[in-house]
Amino acid sequence: MPDLVTHVVAGYGLQRAVWPRLSPWFLAGAVLPDVITRPFTILWPGSYWWTMPLHTPVGLLLVCAAIGFLRGRRSVFLNLGGGALLHSFLDLFQAHLAGSYYLFFPFSWRSVEVDLMWPETSLYLLPLWVVLGIWLGIRELRGRRVVAEPRTD
Amino acid sequence: MTVRILGVVSCLLGLAALSFYSARTGSAEVDTIPEIIAKGGLPNGQEVALTSDVKITDIGADRFVAQQGRARIGVLIPAQLKPTWEETKPGIQNGDYVSLRAIYRAPGYLEAREFHVHKGRRLKIWVSLVALLVVGLLIVKQVREGSNA
Numbered sequence: 001m002p003d004l005v006t007h008v009v010a011g012y013g014l015q016r017a018v019w020p021r022l023s024p025w026f027l028a029g030a031v032l033p034d035v036i037t038r039p040f041t042i043l044w045p046g047s048y049w050w051t052m053p054l055h056t057p058v059g060l061l062l063v064c065a066a067i068g069f070l071r072g073r074r075s076v077f078l079n080l081g082g083g084a085l086l087h088s089f090l091d092l093f094q095a096h097l098a099g100s101y102y103l104f105f106p107f108s109w110r111s112v113e114v115d116l117m118w119p120e121t122s123l124y125l126l127p128l129w130v131v132l133g134i135w136l137g138i139r140e141l142r143g144r145r146v147v148a149e150p151r152t153d
Numbered sequence: 154m155t156v157r158i159l160g161v162v163s164c165l166l167g168l169a170a171l172s173f174y175s176a177r178t179g180s181a182e183v184d185t186i187p188e189i190i191a192k193g194g195l196p197n198g199q200e201v202a203l204t205s206d207v208k209i210t211d212i213g214a215d216r217f218v219a220q221q222g223r224a225r226i227g228v229l230i231p232a233q234l235k236p237t238w239e240e241t242k243p244g245i246q247n248g249d250y251v252s253l254r255a256i257y258r259a260p261g262y263l264e265a266r267e268f269h270v271h272k273g274r275r276l277k278i279w280v281s282l283v284a285l286l287v288v289g290l291l292i293v294k295q296v297r298e299g300s301n302a
Contacts, residue, residue, distance in 0.1 A: 004281035004284035004285055005280055005283065005284040023295075024295045025292070025295070027288045028292050031281075031288055034281070041206050042206050043222075044222060045186070045205060045207075046185060048205045049176045049179045050172045050176045051172070052175050053174075053175045054168070054172075056171075062165075066161050066168075069161045070161055097252040097268075098183055098202030098254060099182040099202065099205075118271065119271065120273035122277075126280065
């Protein structure tokens with residue numbers, strides 16, 4: 001996985017480019033696959049195969065659907081799912097010595113990735129993402145202020 | 154309301170089934186040290202791949218100890234990987250993450266075939282926690298405002 005700052009900024013940038021209003025649920029989707037798996041594998045490595053399905057498209061579909069049902073809104077499901085899809089897409093560009101992403105689980109154990117960079121390589125681009133994220137955030141806040149202020153003329 | 158509850162329960166049951174199937178079947182591609190130890194070792198010469206949250210401890214001239222959770226196993230660096238090891242070793246600290254392909258040697262150590270030390274992984278985890286905090290705050294704000302958009 002790239003770091004979560006990269007995932008969040010990518011999610012934020014993509015969403016702002018496509019939709020006029022930011023939904024935090026899309027950003028939550030962009031971090032969801034790692035949030036529901038990595039803490040367990042870091043603390044209890046033996047749990048790897050138990051949590052692995054939560055980082056696959058079918059598993060994520062079920063997690064997003066469960067949260068969508070819980071909140072009672074289709075938009076929550078769609079935003080979470082969109083963010084999680086973006087996360088999975090970005091993860092595909094990474095390299096591992098063995099066992100990468102089981103996109104076709106539970107139908108196949110074939111793992112897939114593009115082998116472009118090591119998972120920690122995204123850190124070298126982190127300053128760029130932080131500056132971009134701050135710039136986009138300031139633009140968003142300014143946009144909201146302009147909408148909120150009444151016209152005086 | 155009933156539909157929502159049924160929906161959540163169905164999804165959770167589906168996830169439980171997927172997890173159980175994954176844990177029972179697993180992939181032959183990736184091993185874990187707890188698995189290797191639980192089996193009481195492996196046949197001599199069997200290939201293993203450790204890629205998930207393995208830490209380096211006890212760094213030596215031509216060996217290190219790989220640790221996953223509480224489970225530990227020694228890893229020997231063979232002559233052909235020595236140049237790579239010498240090149241990598243200066244920047245390594247105890248607790249850095251590593252991925253490796255290796256051969257199991259009886260009575261209980263690994264002989265590396267290929268390895269990669271993820272030197273930035275610990276920083277990556279801390280950086281990710283900051284991003285997680287920001288997203289968490291946005292979600293809490295959204296839920297408090299009662300908006301699901």
